[in-house]
Amino acid sequence: MINLTLLGATGSIGQSTLAVVDLHPDQFNVFAISAHTNWQKMLKLCKKYQPTFAVMTDKSAAAKLSENIQVDTKVLSGPQSLNIIASHTNTDYVMAAIVGAAGMASSLAAAKAGKRIMLANKESLVLAGDIFMQAVKDHDAELIPVDSEHSAIFQCLQGGRSGLSKIQLTASGGPFLHTPLSELRAITPDQACAHPNWSMGRKISVDSATMMNKGLEVIEAHYLFNLPADNIDVVMHPQSIIHSSVYFSDGSTLSQLGNPDMRTVISYAMSYPERINSGVDALDLTQHTPLEFYTPDFEKFSCLGLAFEALRQGGSAMGTINAANEIAVENFLNNKIKFLDIANIIEKTLEQSSHFYPESLTEVIDNDRTARAIANEIVQSYV
Ligand SMILES: NC(=O)c1ccc[n+]([C@@H]2O[C@H](COP(=O)([O-])OP(=O)(O)OC[C@H]3O[C@@H](n4cnc5c(N)ncnc54)[C@H](OP(=O)(O)O)[C@@H]3O)[C@@H](O)[C@H]2O)c1
Structure with missing residues (x-):
């Protein structure tokens, strides 16, 4: 037991x-x-x-x-x-x-x-x-x-990393994949939380709508799979059936597919290296045609670009954007700021924070606290 x-x-x-x-x-x-x-x-x-x-x-x-x-x-x-x-x-x-x-x-x-x-x-x-x-x-x-994308990559790498050239995280694009940038300013918290494929907590649902969630996942992938930002890619895939892919130097690509239900990922983590019943129905590919793929729109989803920027800066920058995002999302969910303010607040917090390489949990926590204070001050200029 x-x-x-x-x-x-x-x-x-x-x-x-x-x-x-x-x-x-x-x-x-x-x-x-x-x-x-x-x-x-x-x-x-x-x-x-x-x-x-x-x-x-x-x-x-x-x-x-x-x-x-x-x-x-x-x-x-x-x-x-x-x-x-x-x-x-x-x-x-x-x-x-x-x-x-x-x-x-x-x-x-x-x-x-x-x-x-x-x-x-x-x-x-x-x-x-x-x-x-x-x-x-x-x-x-x-x-x-226990993230569908990272579990997919983890599963695709079970055969080894020989010839691994890049990993590609899929992103559904959340509820606003096809919404023009001009219409995003008026988005309400309930609209942002209405994810088309996944049922999740409100904070992560907003993160999916801004694509900050994908940005955080890029950073997560960097650590889990020990790869630099240049070998991590994102592709929009609104059906959330391909959970992520791994590319090899011989032209092969391995992907993991399944219905979008976290019980698959969770049961895999609980039973690894075996597999157990998760309660999730088997995938029926004929019910999901066509599977679509798009290049991410970095102008509309500027949080994704900010996360790549923080990963390239390294050190405290990643904690800084995370803290700023948590403050901004909380204020958005409480109707104090607008949807598009979230990215602006993160960007300004990153600009105004000092950059260093934390060596202990205390330094990580200090940076988190400082970034939250900066973000909170910036929020005041939006309310
Ligand atoms: N949901 C998904 O599909 C999904 C997928 C991949 C990854 N994740 C990640 O998994 C994590 C959990 O996501 P979720 O969607 O399950 O979140 P959630 O539904 O909001 O649940 C959060 C849990 O954390 C507890 N909690 C909240 N604030 C806390 C605090 N200050 N100290 C201690 N516990 C606290 C909550 O307790 P109360 O109920 O008492 O507030 C609740 O049990 C996140 O990091 C998310 O990014 C989620």
């Missing part, structure tokens, strides 16, 4: 992970779960899965969960408790599915404890890629991507 620690259990990835667990109760035990404020949903999860630990990072939510819990689960509170469950001796696999920079420290704790990390929290790599990858190496941890 594999003991699973699920960081971000109440979220979209968390719920899909539990759906896969439900199909294999003889193979996976939910050992520990975490959420931030949603204690009501955690109460239901505790009742159903009876984990050993439940962490609420928000202290008042932890108190509420403790007051109402009726099963023998130990409730822990505060962000440091995430590290306890991520590195616990009895934890075998960690699903790192907290959204945003808040997920970084616990992913790193899992790496330092030598766990299998099923990494959905791309921010761990975007902010602290060098430190994180070094920890994975030093502590013999196992890193399996």
Whole structure:
């Protein structure tokens, strides 16, 4: 029986992970779960899965969960408790599915404890890629991507990297692939969150609409597959059936295909190197014709270009754009700024931030804090 620690259990990835667990109760035990404020949903999860630990990072939510819990689960509170469950001796696999920079420290704790990390929290790599990858190496941890594109590339590289010339991430283009730039200014949060193919949390849905999500994925791919920006490419593919491709010097291209459902990726990370039933229907290619591909429009989706720019700058620039993006998206979701302001705020934050090469998690966190403060100030000039 594999003991699973699920960081971000109440979220979209968390719920899909539990759906896969439900199909294999003889193979996976939910050992520990975490959420931030949603204690009501955690109460239901505790009742159903009876984990050993439940962490609420928000202290008042932890108190509420403790007051109402009726099963023998130990409730822990505060962000440091995430590290306890991520590195616990009895934890075998960690699903790192907290959204945003808040997920970084616990992913790193899992790496330092030598766990299998099923990494959905791309921010761990975007902010602290060098430190994180070094920890994975030093502590013999196992890193399996939980992003459809990176899982696709990971799967395509199972035969080896000989002759590898480039990797290509597919991007659906989100809800605005064919919307003219001039119409994007008036976009509402609900329109931005209405992704045509994937059902996801609101923050990542906005990131998909701006294509910052793809930009963060390019950075994530750089670390996961140890490739420079020039060997990473993006192609628009609105049907989200080809999840990504790998190009070789002999003219061969390998792609991974499937219905757009994160349970495929999650079940692969849970069962690797084997495969188990994920509950996802087999692909019927005749239902998805024609498959379309386009070159990305870097003018309309300027966040994608900003992410490539940050990757080329390296060091703190990647954490800076991530922090600025989180602040901008939060303000957009709260109707304080417009959709197109998101990219402008990120660009200005990058310009106004000092550039350096963080050597410790403390420096990464300091940079994140400074970039957020700069971005917040810039936001004020838009509201
Ligand atoms: N959704 C997808 O299809 C998908 C695909 C690929 C990668 N990812 C990545 O996976 C991660 C999770 O995405 P998601 O869509 O599942 O997000 P989500 O639905 O918004 O869920 C986020 C989870 O993180 C918790 N959380 C939020 N803020 C926190 C904080 N400050 N401290 C600790 N926990 C916190 C939430 O708890 P509460 O419910 O209590 O707020 C929730 O459990 C992201 O990094 C995303 O980029 C997602």
